[in-house]
Amino acid sequence: MKLEVRDLRKSFGGNEVLHGISFSVESGNALGLLGRNGAGKTTTIRILMNVFKGNAGAVLLDGKPFDPAKHQIGYMPEERGLYPKKTVSEQLIYLGMLRGLSAKKAKENMKKWLAKMEVSEYENRKLETLSKGNQQKVQLAQTLITDPKIIILDEPFSGLDPVNSQILKDVISEQIQQGKLVIFSSHQMSYVEEFCQQIAILNHGDVVLSGELKEIKREFGRDRLVVSSLEETPEELAHRLRDTFADLLEVEKVQKDRLIIRKKASDAKLKILERLVEQDVDLEFFGMYEPSLNDIFVEKAGDEA
Numbered sequence: 140m141k142l143e144v145r146d147l148r149k150s151f152g153g154n155e156v157l158h159g160i161s162f163s164v165e166s167g168n169a170l171g172l173l174g175r176n177g178a179g180k181t182t183t184i185r186i187l188m189n190v191f192k193g194n195a196g197a198v199l200l201d202g203k204p205f206d207p208a209k210h211q212i213g214y215m216p217e218e219r220g221l222y223p224k225k226t227v228s229e230q231l232i233y234l235g236m237l238r239g240l241s242a243k244k245a246k247e248n249m250k251k252w253l254a255k256m257e258v259s260e261y262e263n264r265k266l267e268t269l270s271k272g273n274q275q276k277v278q279l280a281q282t283l284i285t286d287p288k289i290i291i292l293d294e295p296f297s298g299l300d301p302v303n304s305q306i307l308k309d310v311i312s313e314q315i316q317q318g319k320l321v322i323f324s325s326h327q328m329s330y331v332e333e334f335c336q337q338i339a340i341l342n343h344g345d346v347v348l349s350g351e352l353k354e355i356k357r358e359f360g361r362d363r364l365v366v367s368s369l370e371e372t373p374e375e376l377a378h379r380l381r382d383t384f385a386d387l388l389e390v391e392k393v394q395k396d397r398l399i400i401r402k403k404a405s406d407a408k409l410k411i412l413e414r415l416v417e418q419d420v421d422l423e424f425f426g427m428y429e430p431s432l433n434d435i436f437v438e439k440a441g442d443e444a
């Protein structure tokens with residue numbers, strides 16, 4: 140399956156908040172929808188789920204208009220909607236049956252997903268007596284109870300500690316391996332980086348970058364090198380390079396204890412290395428720049444995530 144968002148626009152009261160969003164994702168892949176607060180992630184997901192309609196554009200599944208009501212979808216909205224007074228098992232079975240499972244299958248899946256989320260011990264507790272993080276895991280169990288082929292999660296990691304985030308990450312990775320199509324929004328770059336093949340970065344209602352994360356990283360790192368010296372601080376090294384390497388490179392920035400430089404020609408790498416050796420620079424590191432997703436996000440969306 141291929142889910143495609145094509146040129147989506149949305150206005151609220153004359154204020155356009157999505158200016159033509161496009162991205163696509165196929166089964167067996169996860170797409171991380173990234174963006175700062177207010178970038179338009181939730182609005183995009185709500186249009187995908189037909190909570191409301193866009194003013195223009197289309198959502199297509201295998202090239203045809205996508206109607207979420209006609210498919211089994213695991214959707215976890217930003218505002219969590221479980222019943223605080225009911226027990227965990229009651230509500231999971233109820234919601235499973237509401238979505239077409241037999242009572243037997245709903246009970247079976249309830250047990251399976253509570254175990255995967257490591258919250259089986261709370262099966263007979265009222266939801267309101269659980270911690271926020273455990274309620275969140277129950278919500279995820281509910282989202283996945285029908286074993287949906289399409290999974291759409293709005294900020295699934297919010298409120299989870301690192302251990303619970305890892306549990307969720309493992310569950311999502313397993314779903315991807317089983318061929319599910321996953322879209323989720325997040326601010327947490329490290330998790331997105333670990334298991335998303337695709338990303339779309341939203342900034343003020345525009346997709347500023349989208350595609351295969353590996354490709355994006357390769358492209359982003361192209362022409363850039365990282366260099367550091369044992370004897371000179373990155374600032375001192377930057378000074379030296381600006382003075383005596385200006386024909387070969389531009390100094391881009393200091394990142395922690397290293398310097399990021401941009402080659403002026405694609406074959407300049409060896410020449411740079413030769414000149415560094417000629418000048419007796421005591422090299423600590425010299426190599427390709429491999430940007431983190433956070434580096435890319437900061438450059439594209441303007442600030443720390």
Ligand SMILES: Nc1ncnc2c1ncn2[C@@H]1O[C@H](COP(=O)(O)OP(=O)(O)OP(=O)(O)O)[C@@H](O)[C@H]1O
Pocket residue numbers: 151156174175176177178179180181182183
């Ligand atoms: N119902 C609404 N009425 C008016 N404006 C809205 C409505 N829903 C969203 N917006 C506006 O649309 C923009 C995008 O909001 P959205 O919730 O999609 O962002 P987001 O990327 O999900 O942000 P966050 O990370 O904070 O959840 C914001 O400027 C928001 O104020």
